[in-house]
Amino acid sequence: MTHPISIAPLVTFRILFGALMCFGALRFMWNGWIEKLYIEPKFFFKFYGFEWVKALDTTGMYLIYILIAASAFCISIGLFYRIAIVLFFIAFTYVELIDATNYLNHYYLVCLLAFLLIFLPANRAFSFDVWRNRSIEVVKVPAWMIYILMAQLTIVYTCAGIAKLNADWLFHAMPLRAWLLEHTDLPILGYFFQFKETAYLFSWGGAFYDLTIAYFLMYHRTRPFAYILVIIFHLLTYLLFNIGLFPLIMIFSTLIFFPAAFHQKFLSFIGYKVKESKTFDYQNSIKNIVYPLVAIYLIIQIFLPFRHVLYPSHVLWSEEGYRFAWRVMLVEKHGFVTFYVYDPATHKKTEIINGRYLTLFQEKQMSIQPDFILQFAHFLEEKYQSLYDIKNPVVTVDSYVALNGRTSQRFIKPDVDLTKIEDSLLPKDWIEEMK
Numbered sequence: 100m101t102h103p104i105s106i107a108p109l110v111t112f113r114i115l116f117g118a119l120m121c122f123g124a125l126r127f128m129w130n131g132w133i134e135k136l137y138i139e140p141k142f143f144f145k146f147y148g149f150e151w152v153k154a155l156d157t158t159g160m161y162l163i164y165i166l167i168a169a170s171a172f173c174i175s176i177g178l179f180y181r182i183a184i185v186l187f188f189i190a191f192t193y194v195e196l197i198d199a200t201n202y203l204n205h206y207y208l209v210c211l212l213a214f215l216l217i218f219l220p221a222n223r224a225f226s227f228d229v230w231r232n233r234s235i236e237v238v239k240v241p242a243w244m245i246y247i248l249m250a251q252l253t254i255v256y257t258c259a260g261i262a263k264l265n266a267d268w269l270f271h272a273m274p275l276r277a278w279l280l281e282h283t284d285l286p287i288l289g290y291f292f293q294f295k296e297t298a299y300l301f302s303w304g305g306a307f308y309d310l311t312i313a314y315f316l317m318y319h320r321t322r323p324f325a326y327i328l329v330i331i332f333h334l335l336t337y338l339l340f341n342i343g344l345f346p347l348i349m350i351f352s353t354l355i356f357f358p359a360a361f362h363q364k365f366l367s368f369i370g371y372k373v374k375e376s377k378t379f380d381y382q383n384s385i386k387n388i389v390y391p392l393v394a395i396y397l398i399i400q401i402f403l404p405f406r407h408v409l410y411p412s413h414v415l416w417s418e419e420g421y422r423f424a425w426r427v428m429l430v431e432k433h434g435f436v437t438f439y440v441y442d443p444a445t446h447k448k449t450e451i452i453n454g455r456y457l458t459l460f461q462e463k464q465m466s467i468q469p470d471f472i473l474q475f476a477h478f479l480e481e482k483y484q485s486l487y488d489i490k491n492p493v494v495t496v497d498s499y500v501a502l503n504g505r506t507s508q509r510f511i512k513p514d515v516d517l518t519k520i521e522d523s524l525l526p527k528d529w530i531e532e533m534k
Contacts, residue, residue, distance in 0.1 A: 100241065100242055100243040100246065101241050101242065101243065102241070102242045103239035103240065103241060103242070103378040103380075104239060104240065104241075104242045104245060105172050105219075105238065105239055105359030105362070105363065105373075106220075106221075106223060106237060106238060106239060106240045106241075106379070107224070107359045107362035107363045107366060107371070107373075108245050108354075108355050108357065108358075108359060108362045109219060109220075109221045109240060109245060109248075110221065110224050110225050110226075110350070110362070110366060110371070111243060111354060111355075111362045111365060111366060112221065112248060112355050113174060113175065113177065113180075113216070113222070113226075113236075113272065114175050114176075114442060115175075115351040115352075115354070116174065116175070116212065116216070116351070116352070117171045117172060117173070117174030117175025117176070118171075118172075118175045118275035119344065119347055119348065119351060120167070120168075120171035120174070120187065120191075120209065121168050121172045121175060122167075122344075122377045123166050123171075123343075123344050124167040124171060125168050125453075126163060128161065128164050128165075128168075132292070133157070133160050133161060133164060133341070134157070134214040135458075136198065136201055136516070137154045137155075137160045137194075137197060137198070137343070138154075138156075138157050138160065139458055140198065140457070140458050140461060141456050141457075142456050142457060142461075142475070142478055143197055143198040144198055144199045144200050144461065144464070144465065144471045144474050144475075145196075145198075145199055145201075145491035146196060146199045146422075146528065147470065147473065147522055147523075149196045149526065152193065152196040152197055153197070154197045154198075160194075161438070163193065163194060165192055165399055165472060166186060166190050167187060167190045167191055167194070170183040170184070170186040170187040171183075171187055172223075174187060174216070175440070176224040176226065176227050176386065177221070177225070177226020177227050177228050177229070177442040178226070178227035178420065179228070180221065180226065180228050181217075181221030181222070184213060184216050184217050185217055187213055187432060188213040188214055188216075188217060190209065190319070191206075191209060191210060191213060192210050192213075195207075195210060198461075199471070200460065200461050200464040200465070200471065202422060203343065203345070204255075204313055204425055204426075204427055205290040205342070205343065205345035205348050207346065207422075207423055208251075208255060208348065209348070211251060211303035211444050212248070212251065212352070215247060215248060215251065215394075216414060218389070219240075219244050219248075220237065220240060220244070220379050221245075222235075223235055223236060223237040223240070223379055224237060224238065224371075225366060225370075225371045236374070237377045237378060238373065238377050239377070239378040239379070240326075240343065240378070240379045241281065241378075241379070243390075243393065245355065247397070248352075248355045249313075249317070249355055249356055249395060250397060251400065251406070252313060252349075252352055252353060252355070252356075253314075254397075254400050254401060254404075254425075255425050256310075256312055256313045257310060257313060257403040258307070258405075258424065259309040259425040259426070259427045260306055260307075260308070260309030260310030260311075261310070262404070262424065262426045262427070262429060263305060263306040263309060263429065264427060265415075265429075267415070267429070267503045268302050268304065268306065269302060269303065271503070272295065272298035272299045272301075272302045273307070273431065273503040273504050274428070274429070274430065274503050274504070275298045275301050275302050275305075275428075275429030276295060276298035276302075276504075277431050277503075277504060278339070278340070278431070279292040279298050279301065279339070280292060280293065281437075282339055285338075285409070286364075309427075312325055312329065312332075313356075314329065315328075316329075316353060316356035317356060319358070321345065322356065322357065325533065326353065326354075326356075326357075326373060329349065329350060329353050330350055333345075333346035333349050333350050333432065334346060334350075335346075336428075339341055341361055356435060360459070371459035389398060403423055403424065404425055405420075405422070405424075406420040406424070407419060407420030407424065408420075410526050411526055412526065412527070412532070413446035413533045415429060415430055415502060415503070416500075416502055416530075416533040417469060417527060417530050417533075418467075418468055418469065418470075419526065419527060430502070430503065431503050431504070432467040432499065432501070432502050432503075433467070433500065433501045433507070433508075434463075434466030434467040434468060434500040434501075434510065435498065435499050435500075436453070436465070436466040436472060436496055436497070436498040436499075436510075436511075437450060437451070437496065437497045437498070438450070438451040438475070438479060438494060438495070438496050439455065439494070439495050439496070440475065440479055440480075440483050440489070440492050440493070440494055441492065441494075441495070442487075442489045442492060442493075443490075443491060443492075444489070444490065444492060448462070449483075451479060453465070453475075456475075456478070456482075457475070466498065466500070467500055467510075468509060469510070469511065469529075469530050470522055470527075472496060472498065472502075472510075472511060472517070473517055473520060473522055474521075474522070476494040476496065476517035476518060477494075477517070477518060478496055479492075480518045481492050492518065493516045493518065494516065494518050495513060495515065495516060495517065495518045496511050496513065497513055498510040498511045498513075502533065508531070508533070508534055509531045510530065510531055511529060511530060511531065512531055515529045517529070
């Protein structure tokens with residue numbers, strides 16, 4: 100872990116990561132998603148513990164995304180790198196915390212990779228920072244600085260593969276079986292999507308891919324073929340599913356598994372030259388802090404995806420322990436939810452039109468995720484207290500959810516007053532059991 104190796108893989112990672120994040124931020128603004136996701140909604144759903152995070156106005160949100168794009172560009176070229184990566188991490192994490200309905204696994208991965216890059220000297224070679232100050236240039240870094248990025252990607256793939264080892268995915272080919280039928284109009288491939296055997300092939304192949312790909316990338320004899328498979332796999336997912344930049348993130352990031360000679364040759368096309376050997380290293384006093392922190396970080400990343408075992412419910416149904424666990428493409432969920440506000444003083448009961456307060460996307464996400472249902476119930480409680488002076492309103496819900504082709508069934512217990520429940524990390528006993 101402390102053996103000095105070439106910094107070239109870290110330089111490649113920095114350049115590609117920064118360039119892709121800059122492109123992503125510009126794409127986000129160009130498509131008008133700032134207005135759609137942060138300005139149009141009247142109410143925002145929050146991650147547990149981050150209820151205090153608030154959205155800015157239109158100008159503020161555009162400035163945040165300009166900051167993300169600019170800092171990502173500086174990361175890529177290695178200009179004021181340390182400031183740029185910290186600003187990028189804070190700004191990107193902030194926008195992801197504004198509304199939990201926008202959660203995607205690859206956004207979470209970007210936050211983690213940016214966090215790791217804060218502590219890695221990715222600007223110490225082939226950067227504008229080196230051009231400004233030659234004394235900081237190094238050729239080698241301790242091996243753990245490369246390995247920790249490899250470890251993070253390995254955890255992502257492996258946990259995604261383990262999550263696919265369930266009956267829905269393996270024995271019913273769900274939800275792929277339903278999704279592939281939506282693409283039968285594609286040239287050539289579309290013809291095969293009508294057969295259930297194709298869905299089973301994709302399901303089992305996807306599980307095998309996730310479980311093994313990182314390890315094939317580690318081994319020099321299988322690495323070239325494994326990377327070709329990475330490209331094919333992620334381009335296919337990009338073609339079939341609307342998952343944004345995730346395929347490109349994985350295609351670029353997995354280059355970190357290639358040896359230094361590959362990266363040196365790759366970078367040589369844009370002017371990189373290997374110079375006299377000089378190794379970066381932390382001072383001994385800092386080492387004593389860094390290595391335990393690296394170990395703690397990896398332990399958290401390994402065990403966090405398996406916290407669902409602490410809950411008695413089915414993780415795909417209740418989604419307790421679902422997020423931040425690399426459960427990629429496992430769920431096809433449809434929900435229908437109706438809220439009722441009851442006034443104990445007048446005995447009047449009002450049915451809520453969710454669309455008055457939520458966008459269509461928010462309403463869809465809320466209807467299938469119990470913590471969002473609870474948050475919206477408390478929002479209605481406050482709304483009816485302030486607008487109609489109803490003291491102690493009772494908020495109940497009539498909700499049904501269909502999971503991975505199953506028949507729709509009741510989701511939340513209808514006789515529970517949700518205003519009396521506070522969200523927590525404890526099991527949610529107000530969720531109906533999946534049949």
